[in-house]
Amino acid sequence: MGRTEYYYDPKAPKANTLIPASNMLVVNSEAEILLQRRRDTGQWALPGGAQDIGESPAQCAVRECEEETGIIAEVTGFLGVYSNPEHIVAYTDGEIRQQFEVVYIGRPVGGKPTINDEADGVRWVHPNDLGTLDIHPSMHEQIGHYLAGTYPYLG
Incomplete structure (x- = not known):
């Protein structure tokens, strides 16, 4: 299913759903953050x-x-908790969601980075390298709050 994201875009369609979602900001022992490259947008994101x-x-x-x-x-x-009425995701099936994400911090306890049908890239990224990746502004916001130590964020 395809999707289009609208972020502070006056041309965004009106939301018709609000679905609870959760993200995981995983940090390894080298202080690197786990990111996946979404197949549907090509952007790097936290898993969720x-x-x-x-x-x-x-x-x-x-x-x-x-x-x-x-x-x-x-x-x-x-x-x-991140729920921004100005962040709208429109899906090709007609669903138009307002962002609603509960974001947790975690640490890895097993597994290995593996691509799949949702992600065509998975990697650990050092905070200094975040600027080299195409990351949606909402993900930058979440990661930025973590790096700045400004959490819990209850926006």
């Missing part, structure tokens, strides 16, 4: 996705991290 019925937001973040990157992570902290 929609929460399933029957799981907590933290369980969702752990599951999505493993599914999208091959890395098994455990939650070590809470970064914040």
